[in-house]
Amino acid sequence: MTITVPRRLVQASGGPRYAVALAVDALGTGMLRPFLLLYGINVLGLSATTTGIAMTAGIVTGLGCTPALGRWLDRGARSDAVAAAMLVRVLGVALLLAAPGGSPGMFAAAALFLGIGNQAWPAAHAALVTTVSSGRTRDAALAAARSVRNAGMGVGALVATACLAGGTPALKALAAVTAAAYATAAVLAWSTHVTAAAPAGQAPAAPQAPAPSMNPLLLANVVLVFCLNVPEVALPLVLATQVHAAPAWSAGVFVINTVVVVGLQVAVTVRMSRFPRHITLMAAGMILTLSYLGFLLATPLGHGLAAPVITAVSVVCTLGEILYAGSATALVAATAPPHALGRALARLQLSTGLGLAISPAVMTALATHGPATLWGSLAVATLLAATAVGRSGSRPRPHRPAGQPSDPAEGPLPGEGRATGAYEGRPEVPRAGVPSR
Secondary structure (H helix, E strand, C coil): CCCCHHHHHHHHCCCHHHHHHHHHHHHHHHHHCCCHHHHHHHHCCCCHHHHHHHHHHHHHHHHHCHHHHHHHHHCCECHHHHHHHHHHHHHHHHHHHHCCCCCHHHHHHHHHHHHHHHHHHHHHHHHHHHHHCCHHHHHHHHHHHHHHHHHHHHHHHHHHHHHHCCHHHHHHHHHHHHHHHHHHHHHHHHCCCCECCCCCCCCCCHHHCCCCCCHHHHHHHHHHHHHHHHHHHHHHHHHHHCCCCCHHHHHHHHHHHHHHHHHHHHHHHHHHHHCCHHHHHHHHHHHHHHHHHHHHHHHHHCHHHHHHHHHHHHHHHHHHHHHHHHHHHHHHHHHCCHHHHHHHHHHHHHHHHHHHHHHHHHHHHHHCCCHHHHHHHHHHHHHHHHHHHHHHHHCCCCCCCCCCCCCCCCCCCCCCCCCCHHHCCCCCCCCCCCCCC
16 A cells, blocks of 8 residues: 555654644644743743843753753653653643742743753654654654644744733733643653664663764754754844844744745755765755855845845755754764664754754854854854764764664665655554554
């Protein structure tokens, strides 16, 4: 029986219930992100400084929990870990609703649990997808999940924006709906009952074996991940303070970024499956570098021309973002040994979270010194990161024991086919520990 591409991706992503869980969770996250800061200021009456510090502390603490998550994943947790990440955020939203006015402690606790859940989810999700699929099918499944997540977050953000006009009652109602969405997603994710059994012949203590060093990739990832905050932080800042463009241009850049990612993430990831993953990641860095130089050249063009040119260049930046998002996690999942997959993904999330946490401060600080400092510094740093990825990918790969399946970063596996051949309906072989669907 021929399996259609959408059905194949749904199965490779964890099954229909898990796909619904992803969509519901993304909708809740989209509703939460735009109003969390405003909730602390407008509903609880906290200062902007106090609110911002509490949110930053939550992100940093969440990053500190990723090593423990990695060890849990290496013991076989999959759907339980994803559900736990969602339930932690339910607790965070509940604390928001219970916090009395003028209580920074309750808001800080809420931000803490939200931060833990937000940082734990990506690694847990990637581990689950890696367990139920393999090779380039897994890469496409990770890309499809990102498209679903961006779409859900976009819809959630629109709902939140519409509710902001309703004042405090609307914000509280929005928080309650967000908690319900997280709880629903957690139940759906947990109900898939996906776990990972230890590979045949592996000793019970194997999860304690050292994980491979990925320092060049992780350091490069801290810089490359800045691209995710360019449409939300750097470009609105430049358009508002250096180009003096109308706010509609910033909104347009964000909408274009979301639509392009949702529409092209899977297609581009599948198309790039003919190339080694580290080459795709290096290409992402090169394209991002070119886009940063494009922003540098566009900024001095003046109010009438600068804004539309920057908007056009942002599409190039989004293409680099798509290549980055489609290859970074896939590269780690393909190269990490089974006994250290959880810790490898946790380390990647640690570097990703660190890059996302520091990028707003770095971008705003650089922007105060002019466009040459901002875009020139980002271009040089990104080019160096891309070069480091290319060099790390060209090193000899470690020898795998005989009989151990190969899942290399150097391109399609034998028998998987190229971009078109990986989705022709060939059945997946169920992995140990994963219920056959």
